[in-house]
Each structure stands twice: as structure tokens, then as C-alpha cells.
Amino acid sequence: MGLASFVVRQPAEYFNLEFSTKLTIPTSTFGIPSTNSALLPMINTLYLPELREMLAESNSEGLRDFCEAIHPARAAEFMAGLSNEEAWEVLQQTQIELQVDIFGYFGKSKQHGILETVDVHQAAQMVAEMAPDDRVDVLQEIDERRRNDLLDLLPVAERRDFQRLSQYPEGTAGAVMTTEVAKLAESLTIREALNEVARQSEDYETIYYLYVVDAEDHLRGLVSARQLLTGMKSPETTLAQIMDTDLVTADVLEDQEDVANKVARMDLLAIPVVDNQHKMLGIITHDDVIDVVREEATEDAHRIGAVDPLDESYLRTGLFTLTWKRGIWLTILFFFALLTAFAIDGFKDQIAEWGWLAVFIPLIISSGGNSGSQSATLIITALSRGHITLSDWSRVVMREILMGLLLGFGLALMGYLASRFFVPDNVAWTNAVMFVVPITLVLIVVCGTLTGSILPLLFERLGWDPAMMSTPFVAGIVDILGILIYFNVAIRFMAQAAH
Amino acid sequence: MGLASFVVRQPAEYFNLEFSTKLTIPTSTFGIPSTNSALLPMINTLYLPELREMLAESNSEGLRDFCEAIHPARAAEFMAGLSNEEAWEVLQQTQIELQVDIFGYFGKSKQHGILETVDVHQAAQMVAEMAPDDRVDVLQEIDERRRNDLLDLLPVAERRDFQRLSQYPEGTAGAVMTTEVAKLAESLTIREALNEVARQSEDYETIYYLYVVDAEDHLRGLVSARQLLTGMKSPETTLAQIMDTDLVTADVLEDQEDVANKVARMDLLAIPVVDNQHKMLGIITHDDVIDVVREEATEDAHRIGAVDPLDESYLRTGLFTLTWKRGIWLTILFFFALLTAFAIDGFKDQIAEWGWLAVFIPLIISSGGNSGSQSATLIITALSRGHITLSDWSRVVMREILMGLLLGFGLALMGYLASRFFVPDNVAWTNAVMFVVPITLVLIVVCGTLTGSILPLLFERLGWDPAMMSTPFVAGIVDILGILIYFNVAIRFMAQAAH
Numbered sequence: 001m002g003l004a005s006f007v008v009r010q011p012a013e014y015f016n017l018e019f020s021t022k023l024t025i026p027t028s029t030f031g032i033p034s035t036n037s038a039l040l041p042m043i044n045t046l047y048l049p050e051l052r053e054m055l056a057e058s059n060s061e062g063l064r065d066f067c068e069a070i071h072p073a074r075a076a077e078f079m080a081g082l083s084n085e086e087a088w089e090v091l092q093q094t095q096i097e098l099q100v101d102i103f104g105y106f107g108k109s110k111q112h113g114i115l116e117t118v119d120v121h122q123a124a125q126m127v128a129e130m131a132p133d134d135r136v137d138v139l140q141e142i143d144e145r146r147r148n149d150l151l152d153l154l155p156v157a158e159r160r161d162f163q164r165l166s167q168y169p170e171g172t173a174g175a176v177m178t179t180e181v182a183k184l185a186e187s188l189t190i191r192e193a194l195n196e197v198a199r200q201s202e203d204y205e206t207i208y209y210l211y212v213v214d215a216e217d218h219l220r221g222l223v224s225a226r227q228l229l230t231g232m233k234s235p236e237t238t239l240a241q242i243m244d245t246d247l248v249t250a251d252v253l254e255d256q257e258d259v260a261n262k263v264a265r266m267d268l269l270a271i272p273v274v275d276n277q278h279k280m281l282g283i284i285t286h287d288d289v290i291d292v293v294r295e296e297a298t299e300d301a302h303r304i305g306a307v308d309p310l311d312e313s314y315l316r317t318g319l320f321t322l323t324w325k326r327g328i329w330l331t332i333l334f335f336f337a338l339l340t341a342f343a344i345d346g347f348k349d350q351i352a353e354w355g356w357l358a359v360f361i362p363l364i365i366s367s368g369g370n371s372g373s374q375s376a377t378l379i380i381t382a383l384s385r386g387h388i389t390l391s392d393w394s395r396v397v398m399r400e401i402l403m404g405l406l407l408g409f410g411l412a413l414m415g416y417l418a419s420r421f422f423v424p425d426n427v428a429w430t431n432a433v434m435f436v437v438p439i440t441l442v443l444i445v446v447c448g449t450l451t452g453s454i455l456p457l458l459f460e461r462l463g464w465d466p467a468m469m470s471t472p473f474v475a476g477i478v479d480i481l482g483i484l485i486y487f488n489v490a491i492r493f494m495a496q497a498a499h
Numbered sequence: 500m501g502l503a504s505f506v507v508r509q510p511a512e513y514f515n516l517e518f519s520t521k522l523t524i525p526t527s528t529f530g531i532p533s534t535n536s537a538l539l540p541m542i543n544t545l546y547l548p549e550l551r552e553m554l555a556e557s558n559s560e561g562l563r564d565f566c567e568a569i570h571p572a573r574a575a576e577f578m579a580g581l582s583n584e585e586a587w588e589v590l591q592q593t594q595i596e597l598q599v600d601i602f603g604y605f606g607k608s609k610q611h612g613i614l615e616t617v618d619v620h621q622a623a624q625m626v627a628e629m630a631p632d633d634r635v636d637v638l639q640e641i642d643e644r645r646r647n648d649l650l651d652l653l654p655v656a657e658r659r660d661f662q663r664l665s666q667y668p669e670g671t672a673g674a675v676m677t678t679e680v681a682k683l684a685e686s687l688t689i690r691e692a693l694n695e696v697a698r699q700s701e702d703y704e705t706i707y708y709l710y711v712v713d714a715e716d717h718l719r720g721l722v723s724a725r726q727l728l729t730g731m732k733s734p735e736t737t738l739a740q741i742m743d744t745d746l747v748t749a750d751v752l753e754d755q756e757d758v759a760n761k762v763a764r765m766d767l768l769a770i771p772v773v774d775n776q777h778k779m780l781g782i783i784t785h786d787d788v789i790d791v792v793r794e795e796a797t798e799d800a801h802r803i804g805a806v807d808p809l810d811e812s813y814l815r816t817g818l819f820t821l822t823w824k825r826g827i828w829l830t831i832l833f834f835f836a837l838l839t840a841f842a843i844d845g846f847k848d849q850i851a852e853w854g855w856l857a858v859f860i861p862l863i864i865s866s867g868g869n870s871g872s873q874s875a876t877l878i879i880t881a882l883s884r885g886h887i888t889l890s891d892w893s894r895v896v897m898r899e900i901l902m903g904l905l906l907g908f909g910l911a912l913m914g915y916l917a918s919r920f921f922v923p924d925n926v927a928w929t930n931a932v933m934f935v936v937p938i939t940l941v942l943i944v945v946c947g948t949l950t951g952s953i954l955p956l957l958f959e960r961l962g963w964d965p966a967m968m969s970t971p972f973v974a975g976i977v978d979i980l981g982i983l984i985y986f987n988v989a990i991r992f993m994a995q996a997a998h
Contacts, residue, residue: 071745073765105764198729203930207725207766208707226706227722230697246570265604266795267786269707269768279508286785287766293789294763297796298880304803305876305970306869313886314877319898323905326873332867334910336767340861351850351857358850358857359843363836363977365861370805371973374825377804378813381797387812399818406822411833418837472803472869479861 047078055086060093076105077331084113092122100129108312112142115150125152131205132158133178133288136165167379173259174252177282177294178271180427182210186220191235194228206285209270210361212243219272219280221245249274252281259284260292260385261372277333300384304377306333336476340365340483347487351495357490360419360437361483367411368482369443369475375452376471383456383466393457400453401446408445412438440489444482451478509665542829546577554585559592566593566601575604584611591621599628607811614649623652627917631657632677632787635664660741661767670717672758673751675791676772681709683738685719690734693727705784708769711742718771718779720744748773751780758783759791760885799883803876805832835975839864839982849993856989859918859936860982866910867943867981868974874899874951875970882955882965892956896949898930903948914940939988943981949976 014316047066054062067075067090079087091099103111103126115123115138127135127150137145139162151159161179168174182204184193193210201207210228212221221243231242248266250259250273263271263286270285291349298458299309308325310317316324344361346349351357379396382388388396452474456466546565553561566574566589578586578601586609590598602610602625614637623917626634626649638646638661650658667673681703683692692709700706709727711720720742730741747765749758749772762770762785769784798808807824809816816824825920843850843860850856878895881887887895900936914936951973 048977069745071747071765194728196729198731201725201729207728212779225728226700229693229706229724229727230700232693232697246568248570255626260789264789266570269785286768286789287763290759290763290785290789290792293792293796294884297792297800298884301796301803301876301880303799304800305872307876310877313884314881315887315891315894319901319905322877322898323902326902327906329873329910330866330869330906330910331913334862334866334913337862337865340865341858344861348854348858352854355847355851358860359840359847360862361857361860362839362843362982363833365865366836366839366975366978367829367833370829371825373804373971374806377800377806378809378821381800382813385793385797385812388814392814395814399821402818403822403825406818407826407829411825411829413673414830414833418840436672453725472872476865479865482863 047079051079051082051090052086055089059263063090063093066090067098072098072101073105075102080107080110084110084117088114088118088122091126096129098124099126100131102200104130104134104335107316108138108141109316112136115139115142120146120149121153124150128154128158131178131180132165132282133176134162135261136162136175140166152359168252171250171256173250173254173256173273173280175255176259176288177250177252177284178288179282180205181272181280181283182207183213183217183280184210186212186214186224186238186240186243188239189236190228190231190239190242193223193239194235197225197228204281206270210239211272211283212239213280217279219247219249219274219278222247222272246481247272249278250284251276256292257296257384258386260289260296263289264293265386294385300380301466303465304380304471306330306472333472333476336473337357337477338477343480343483343487350368350487350491354490354494357487361486363415363418364437364440364486365479365482367441368448368478369472370448371404371407371445372448372452372474372478373471375403375449376456376474377452377455379456383460390457390461396453396457397450400449404446404449405442407449408442410447412441415441425429436486436490436493439493440482440486441487443489444478447481447485448474448478451481515841547580549583550578550581550589556813557887562589562592566590566597571597571600572604574601579609583609583616586801587613587617587621590625595625595628599630600623603633605627606815607637607640610637610817614638614641615645619645619648620652623649627653627657630677630679631660631664631781632675635661635674639665667751670755671751672749672753672755672772673780674781675755675758675787676749676751676783677704678781679704679785680771680779680782681706682712682716682779683709683722685711685713685737685739685742687738688735689727689730689738689741689813691720692729693734696724696727702783705769708782709738710771710779710782711738712779715985716778718746718748718773718777721746721771728836746771749775749783750775755791756795756883759788759795762788764790764885775922795883799879799966802964803879803970805829805971832971832975834973835978842907842979842982842986846982849986850989853989853993856986860985862914862917863936863939863943864978864981866940867977868946868971870903870944871947871951871973871977872970874948875955875973876951878952878955879966882959889956889960895952895956899948899952900945903945904941906948907944911937911940912946920958935989937983938992939981939985942984942988943977946980946984947973947977950980 020453051066053059053065054066066078070078077089082090087106091102094102106114115127127139130138135158139150148376151162154162159450165174165177180203182197182200184196188196197207197210208223208225210223210264211219212223214220221239223243227242231237248262248268248271250262252273252275259271262268263284268286270283270287272280273282273284275279302309306326306329308328310325314322325358347357380387416434419434419437427458452471455474455477459466459468550562550565552558553565565577569577576591581589584603593601602613605613614626626638629637634657636647650661653661664676666672679702681696681699683695687695696706696709707724709722709724710718713719720739721744722738722742726741730736747761747770749761749769749770751772751774758770761767762783767785769782770788771779772781772783773779785821801808805825805828807827808820809824813821843961850951866985878887915933918936919932951970954973954976958965958967
């Protein structure tokens with residue numbers, strides 16, 4: 001049974017299954033029910049049986065209709081349950097532009113699997129049609145020999161494009177940009193520009209910003225499609241007369257996070273990427289910016305939680321890969337904790353003498369660790385969103401010391417009250433004991449806020465990722481300091497009280 | 500000295516200070532140096548003296564030139580150091596559309612301050628020109644009496660718009676959308692549509708997606724500006740013939756985070772917002788989506804780090820507000836830690852007998868807490884990015900148990916080796932002791948991964964924000980479990996070894 005005829009015969013049913021075609025949408029229930037569809041699992045098995053049946057029957061028409069009737073992102077979801085060979089066979093039934101679109105929505109591992117296993121000539125045809133930035137992304141991650149085979153089969157222009165784009169280090173503007181951008185001469189009139197855009201629009205990633213360049217590709221200005229449309233009344237005006245020249249640009253080696261911050265702050269649709277001669281190399285569009293923002297935010301969150309950032313989504317990351325990405329950090333933190341154990345071991349005589357000392361160990365180290373984590377989180381997110389810079393360091397550190405004092409005194413008050421519950425009445429040094437925990441709390445909380453703020457700033461200063469100074473890492477350092485402070489405060493007070 | 504004449508006389512110098520005008524850009528150094536400008540502090544004091552001088556001289560022309568020569572975002576930065584009254588006076592020198600633009604880039608507190616203090620009639624004029632979504636945002640946060648005064652002065656259409664938009668709860672699509680959208684009838688031809696857009700484009704937030712609706716505003720389809728431009732060859736084609744009908748829509752009450760995920764996954768420029776009758780209410784554009792993504796990501800990161808999310812950036816949040824937002828969480832965590840202290844207090848006889856027990860307390864609880872934090876971080880980020888849903892819970896829990904076992908055995912091996920350093924040779928139960936720490940580690944790490952994965956899923960199930968189950972919170976719970984497991988394992992082994 002073909003899918004196409006199925007759709008025609010039973011549109012309402014298909015519609016309820018979040019599947020619609022251009023031909024058969026009943027007005028009353030038009031559109032796609034939106035509830036929770038953002039949370040659709042990436043693998044949707046709803047149409048797997050139909051797809052497999054059509055593949056078995058070599059039903060080209062049905063498969064083509066499937067590809068063409070729905071949004072490519074959704075087609076990709078429905079195909080995610082197919083094997084690489086099956087998915088590729090489905091794609092082969094439709095036109096190459098749509099193949100590229102659907103392929104772009106596959107998960108990374110499926111993309112790599114397909115490119116590495118299917119017929120290299122067919123694969124090269126599709127790769128040649130991909131947007132230059134996507135092409136570089138996917139080719140750089142597949143098997144090297146296969147990559148070279150594919151590159152050999154690409155047209156010269158695309159091969160050269162790959163070589164140029166792939167030279168930019170990951171995480172820079174150059175690595176995210178696409179070169180498919182509308183560049184126009186400033187002498188063009190509005191009418192000519194409109195015709196040019198109408199003719200070429202298929203080749204461009206966006207036609208909503210048109211860039212005006214000189215003969216050597218130096219960026220001169222920007223004309224938006226909005227300006228072109230509203231300028232149609234005077235079609236002989238030249239672009240030079242209407243173009244905007246106060247442009248925000250990205251340097252080709254600029255950090256992608258900085259570029260994303262810029263686009264977000266200025267509400268741009270795209271940002272041109274230039275070299276140090278101000279020659280226009282490409283653009284980064286809004287959808288790439290959203291991807292960068294999400295990617296960086298997730299990476300930051302993972303680092304804050306002491307997990308090495310994942311390359312794929314949680315469920316798609318292999319169990320051993322994930323264990324490894326957690327294990328390396330747990331091991332590092334374990335050795336910090338071992339140092340804490342060594343430190344406590346050094347004070348075992350005191351613990352033997354004053355049993356209550358052991359009781360408060362977790363309270364002390366978690367108060368220090370938590371306030372340190374808070375500071376690190378605040379500083380890391382503020383740095384990555386561009387809310388603070390290194391030049392603010394003294395203000396930041398001053399604020400953290402003040403907050404540490406406020407928070408420390410607050411906890412100390414609670415600690416003072418708490419220690420009343422634990423200290424046996426017959427201990428001679430009650431007063432001293434009542435002060436050991438509170439004083440330690442003030443000191444360790446200030447210590448935590450200082451460590452949590454200074455370490456990310458230091459990392460930023462050294463040109464490393466401040467989020468690498470993950471908050472449990474800060475907590476690990478503060479733990480050791482906490483033990484040292486705690487026992488030293490205790491020893492001094494007990495000695496003084498003994499006099 | 501006027502700024503305009505200054506620019507004309509010394510363009511190069513101004514240019515180096517990241518200030519450029521349309522008139523005076525030398526080709527060789529065209530554009531804005533991009534290095535680090537994304538990290539520019541929001542307050543830029545570079546032009547404060549000039550601005551104040553021009554204000555003192557009532558130099559309207561100079562001030563107008565300042566507003567018009569540079570990007571509104573940058574003008575707002577340079578004005579951030581002015582008082583509310585001064586900033587407002589500068590704005591008054593330019594046309595109202597530009598006033599709105601620059602005002603939109605001010606920080607929240609400045610926006611509120613200005614609207615609450617300046618002449619109410621002038622303020623109402625500007626508010627009337629704002630985009631509907633921005634208007635709602637700012638009006639909802641100012642003093643209620645002032646808000647009512649301003650609303651009374653708005654034109655009827657804008658006032659009604661405010662009332663409609665402000666009914667949607669914060670965090671829903673309705674609260675983020677704008678109503679300034681191009682809606683066209685499907686019977687329009689491409690030529691008519693182009694003329695319509697050219698005439699109306701000033702009023703729309705985007706003209707790159709044009710929505711086709713029926714007489715009752717039900718959404719029927721979408722025509723992109725790209726389609727219009729490429730369709731100019733056959734200007735008599737109707738929109739109904741070229742429009743795309745497989746639309747991705749957002750429900751007006753849908754969570755803004757889900758909407759952002761949808762836009763990001765489908766690479767959309769904007770998403771139409773509809774009610775349950777599929778009536779078109781507004782759109783959410785790419786720049787709002789980036790803001791939502793950044794806002795949600797920062798909130799998640801803050802919750803993961805146990806800080807109540809900030810409403811403003813780090814440096815702009817008052818010291819006491821920030822202390823409060825940290826203090827409430829530190830206090831909650833402090834009471835968890837107190838429970839740990841109670842638990843240890845219950846085992847003080849064992850500690851007195853076996854002194855080595857105290858030494859490993861931080862190692863045990865931090866291993867459990869860290870693995871729990873990792874799980875919570877992974878699950879929270881995967882939920883918020885739509886990579887897992889509640890229906891995946893059994894798979895997630897199974898993975899976490901397996902990872903807990905793998906990580907636990909890894910740490911146990913290290914713990915086994917570590918305990919060799921600490922256990923005195925003369926202890927009769929050496930073998931037992933060597934096993935207490937390793938066995939506890941396996942149990943507590945599995946316990947950590949389970950708690951860290953189940954709690955966020957449970958919160959999601961209850962309709963709460965899973966990120967509220969911040970990772971230190973998970974760590975706090977796991978700490979108590981860690982103490983209980985540790986001492987119970989120790990007591991059993993020591994009892995057995997004593998036989």
C-alpha cells in the first residue's frame with residue numbers, strides 16, 4: 001500500500017498523527033497540533049512499517065510523496081529508525097535539494113554512517129549540493145580515507161571551498177560561516193538588484209540581507225530585502241544610495257560565542273564575516289547563531305555539573321563514552337577528596353580527643369563548597385553572556401567578599417544555634433566550642449566565594465574556558481581549605497579555652 | 500563643540516574609538532573592529548563628557564547626530580552612564596522611531612526609571628510607538644499608578660492590544676509574541692502582495708514571512724519574501740498558489756522554551772502563534788527566540804549552581820538581592836548538612852572506636868554528591884533541550900544505574916588502593932576495613948546517579964521546573980544517604996570481622 005494514496009484516502013487520520021500534506025488539509029483542523037511537539041523524541045517510529053513496506057515493494061512514488069509532503073525535519077524524524085542503507089534508499093527517490101534538506105536533520109551518527117557506507121558517487125553528488133558550512137562540518141568528522149574519496153569527486157569550486165573553510169579552527173566564526181551569500185556591486189540599481197536576487201535566490205542561505213562589496217570583495221554596506229521592497233517605488237536608485245554602512249561584523253577568527261552574543265544583542269538576522277583586510281568571506285545566519293547559543297549553553301551547563309561536554313544528545317551518547325566523560329572528572333574530584341582525607345588523617349588525635357569535631361565536617365565543607373559553586377556559576381554565566389569582562393575583576397572580587405561575609409555571618413548564626421544541640425553540657429569549653437563552628441563558617445564561606453570567583457576569572461585571563469573551572473572542581477578545592485581552616489580554628493580555641 | 504562637526508573634522512580618530520558615521524568612513528579601515536566588542540561592558544563612558552556638554556549647551560543638532568550616526572544598541576551603551584533625565588533629553592532630540600529603538604537597548608532598570616519619572620505625555624507618545632511585546636514587557640514591570648496613567652494616554656488600539664497581550668502568563672508563547680505581523684488574503688496576487696508589503700513594511704516586525712489568513716484570521720499558509728521575490732516573473736499568480744501550508748505553529752499558551760526548541764530544530768525565522776481555533780494571534784521572531792534560549796539557559800545554569808535566577812545581569816543585581824538569592828538556597832542546603840551532622844552524631848561511638856571512619860567522610864559524600872550532580876545536570880539539560888521526554892524514563896534510569904555501577908566500581912578500585920594508605924597495620928580487621936570504603940563507594944555512586952536522574956524526572960512529571968532540583972540539592976540528599984550507607988556498611992563489616 002503506497003503512502004501517497006493512503007494520504008489521499010484518509011487525510012483526517014493522518015492529520016491526527018501529525019502528518020499533513022499540501023493537498024489534503026481540512027480547513028477546520030488546519031495546521032499541526034503544537035502541544036509538546038517540540039519535545040517529540042528524535043526517533044519517531046510511527047511510519048517505520050509503511051516506509052519498510054514501500055522499500056520492499058520498491059514503491060518509488062510513495063517514498064517520494066513521503067519526502068515531499070512533510071517538513072524535512074519531520075521526515076528525518078520518521079526515518080531515524082531506518083538503517084543507514086534504508087534511509088539512503090528513501091532519500092534517493094526525491095530530488096537532490098530535498099535530499100540535502102532531510103539529510104541535514106539526521107543525527108550526526110546517522111549522517112556519518114550514511115556517508116561512510118553508501119555508494120561514493122551518489123554520496124558525492126549530495127555532498128556537492130550541501131551548504132558549505134554543513135559540508136565542512138560533516139566531512140571533517142568522517143573517516144579520513146572516505147573524506148578524501150568524496151573530496152576527489154566534488155566539483156573544483158566546492159573542493160576549494162572546503163579547503164578554505166576547513167582551515168578555520170573549530171569554535172571560530174570562520175568554522176560556522178557559510179559562503180553562500182548574496183554579494184552585490186554598489187553601482188547596481190534597486191531594479192537590477194531585485195532581478196539578481198530573484199535569479200540567484202536558490203543559491204543563497206539568506207536573501208534578506210544583501211551585502212554590497214567592491215571589486216576586491218571588501219565589504220562596503222548592507223541592503224536589506226525590506227529596503228529593496230520598500231524601494232521599488234524608485235527602481236533606479238543605486239544600492240550605494242540606500243545601503244547601510246554602520247555594519248556590525250565578525251572577524252573570521254573570532255570566538256563563535258562572542259559572535260553569537262553580538263548577534264543576540266543587536267537583534268541581527270545575519271552577521272558578515274570578514275578578514276583583517278575587511279574582505280567579506282561569508283555570513284553567519286540566525287539559525288546558526290541559535291545553534292551556537294544552545295551548544296555553548298549546554299556545554300557550560302555540563303562543565304558546571306562536572307561532565308565533559310557531550311558531542312551528541314544524552315540518549316545517543318554511548319554508555320561507555322558517557323561513563324568516560326563523567327569518570328575523568330569524578331576521578332579528578334576523587335583525588336581532591338583523597339587530599340581531604342589525608343588532611344583529616346593529620347588531625348585524628350584531635351578527633352579522638354574532641355569527638356564532636358567529626359560531626360560537623362560535612363556541614364563545614366558543604367557550606368564552603370556550595371557558596372563556591374554559586375560564585376563560580378554566577379561568574380561563568382556572566383562571562384559567557386558578556387555581562388562582565390576581565391576589567392571588572394576588582395569589582396567582582398569585592399562584591400564576592402562582601403557577599404561571602406554576609407552569607408557567612410548568616411550561616412554562622414544558624415551554626416551557632418545548631419552547635420547548641422550537639423555540644424554536651426559537661427564539656428568545660430562550651431563557649432569556645434560554640435564559636436568554633438560559626439567562625440569556621442564565616443571564614444570558609446568567604447574562602448568559597450573568593451575561590452569561586454577568582455578561578456574562573458583567572459582561567460579567562462589565561463585564555464582557557466572559564467567553565468572548565470567547573471563548580472564541583474571549585475568545591476573540591478574549597479573542601480580541603482575547609483578542613484584546614486576548621487581544625488586550625490578548633491585547635492586554637494581549645495588551646496585558649498584550656499588556659 | 501558639537502559632535503557632528505567633530506566627526507566631520509576627525510573621522511579617523513572617532514573611528515578608532517569604535518564610532519563611525521555614514522558620511523565619513525575611510526575605505527581602508529571601513530567597518531567596526533570586531534575584536535571583543537561583544538564583550539563591551541554595557542556601560543561605556545567614552546562619550547559621557549561630550550554628551551553632557553551638548554546637553555548643557557542645548558545643542559540639539561549635535562545630540563540628534565549622535566543618535567542617528569551609530570547603531571541604536573551602541574548609542575544606548577554610550578548613554579547608559581547618563582541619568583534618566585539626561586538620557587531622556589538626548590532621546591527627545593531625534594525622531595520617535597529611533598527613540599524607541601535606542602530605548603529598547605537600555606537596561607531594564609533604566610527603562611523603568613525613565614518611564615516612571617519623565618513627563619507622562621512624552622513617555623506615552625514613545626510607548627505608543629513600541630512593538631506590542633516590548634510594550635507589555637516594560638509596562639508590566641513599572642509602578643502600577645504610572646502604568647495606568649500611561650495606558651490612559653495610549654490610542655485605543657494600543658491600549659486594547661496591551662490588555663489582550665498582558666493576559667498571557669509569563670513564559671508562554673503569548674507573552675513573547677508580537678502582533679505586528681503581515682497578514683494577507685490568499686486571493687492577493689504576487690504583485691499586490693509586493694505593493695502591500697512595500698507600503699506597510701514599517702509596521703511589521705518581520706516582512707520575511709508573510710502569513711496568509713482567511714476572513715476570520717484563521718491561518719491558512721505562509722509565503723516567504725524569498726518566494727515573492729523569485730515569483731516576480733509571474734506577478735499575477737495568487738498567494739494561494741504558492742503558499743506553503745505545512746506550517747509549524749506555536750500554541751498561544753505553549754511554554755516559551757518548547758517554542759524556542761521548535762524554532763531552533765526547524766531553523767525558522769519566525770513562528771506563528773495561534774489559538775485553539777487556529778486563529779492567528781501573532782508571531783515570535785528569531786531575535787526573541789535567541790533571547791528566550793539565552794534566558795532559559797542562564798536560568799538553568801543558575802539553578803544547577805543553586806542560585807535563584809537573576810532578573811538582571813550579575814553586576815546590575817544589587818548586593819542584597821544577590822545575597823538573598825544565594826542565601827535562601829544556602830540555608831536550605833545548610834539544613835540538609837545539619838541532618839548529616841545529626842546522622843554522624845548518631846554514630847559517634849563508632850567513630851570513637853574506629854578513628855579511621857571520620858577520615859573518609861568527605862571522600863564518601865563528595866563521591867556520591869558529584870555523581871548525583873552529574874546525573875542531574877545531564878537529565879536537566881536533556882529535558883530542557885527536548886532530547887529526552889518523560890516517556891524515556893525507564894531507559895534513562897536503566898542507563899544511570901549501569902553508569903553508576905561502572906563509575907562506582909572504578910572509584911571503588913581507587914578507594915581500595917587509597918584505604919591501604921590509611922589503615923594502620925595493627926588493626927585486626929584490615930581486610931574488612933579495606934572493603935568498607937570500596938563497597939560504600941559502589942553503593943553511594945549508584946545512589947547518586949539514581950537520585951540525580953529520578954528527581955528531575957519526577958519534577959518534570961509534577962509539572963515543576965526540573966532545574967529547580969538543582970544539583971547541590973541532589974548532592975545534599977545524597978550526602979545524608981552517604982553517611983547512613985557508610986556507617987551501616989562499616990558496622991556490619993566490623994561486627995562480622997569481630998567474630
